[in-house]
Amino acid sequence: MWSFGKRKPVTYLLGEPVEDxxxxxxxxxxxxxxxxxxxxxxxxxxxxxxVTEFSTPELARLIDDMFTTMEVAEGVGLAATQVGSDLRVFVYDLTDENGDRHVGHVVNPELEVDLEAEPEVEEEGCLSVPGAFEPLERPGGATVRGVDQHGGPLQLTATGYLARCFIHETQHLDGLLYWDHLSPELQQDALRQRDENRANVLAGRHEIAIELEMAPAEYPEQPPGK
Structure with missing residues (x-):
């Protein structure tokens, strides 16, 4: 007898399907x-x-620390600049619109947006602007080319939420935040949200680190510029 059930979600590690x-x-x-x-x-x-040196303990440690930091902050992507590094690296771990999970890191990413894909407007936030979300139009598709931490070539093509993540994180490495794409009015609203929500967001990060039996990161009481 045939059984027609729901499609089983797939996990993609560095773009390749994996089991368990x-x-x-x-x-x-x-x-x-x-x-x-x-x-x-x-x-x-x-x-x-x-990055010019691969398969180093320092690069591996950076990537591990970025994954841990992303997990504690309940994020789906994190750029090296967000942990104070000036290296061109980002990590990601998200579930897309189809229920598929995408996990990995990209070193020296270069971004190509799909200009033929329908643009999408979605609420977008950033772990570096804690507690703030604003509507932002992004291209509906993108390809990232780079290498893994050992220098192996990577090419990741994405649509929807995953494409938004790749664009967001690669732009971080160019010195751009999603905030830079907002109108002055939305920028001010994002900072207002940040000021209202930051303490609760940081408290959540502290609690998750404790649950993982790790030492929480320390944050200043006030954000930069306050």
Missing amino acids: YPAIAPEVLRGRPLRITEIGEPVLHTPTRR
Whole structure:
């Protein structure tokens, strides 16, 4: 007898389907929660430099720490500038509109947006502007080309939510935040939301780090510029 059920979600690791991937990425348990830099800090507004040495303990540690920091902050993507590094690296772990999970990292990413894809307007936030979300139009498709931490070539093509993530994170490495694309009115609203919600967001990060039996990152009482 045939059985017609729902499609089983797929997990893609660096773009390739895998079986039995753990709920918490292995990198999370190897890394440390770091403080996420916030809008106004120079590292977020400065283009990054390309990685030239691969398969190093330092690069592996950075990626592990970024995964842990992303997990603690309940994020779906994180750029190296958001943990104070000037290297061209981002990590991601998200579930898309179809229920498929996408996990990985990209070193030296270069972005190509699909100008033929229908643009999409969605609420977008940023871990460096904690607690703020604003509507932002993004291209509906994008391709990221780069390498993994060992220098192996990567090409990841995405649509929808995953494409938005790739665009957001690659632009971080160019010194651009989603906030830079907003109108002055929405920028002010984002900062207002940040001021209202920041304390609760940081408290949540602290609690998740404790649940993972890790030392929480320390944040200043006030955001930069306050």
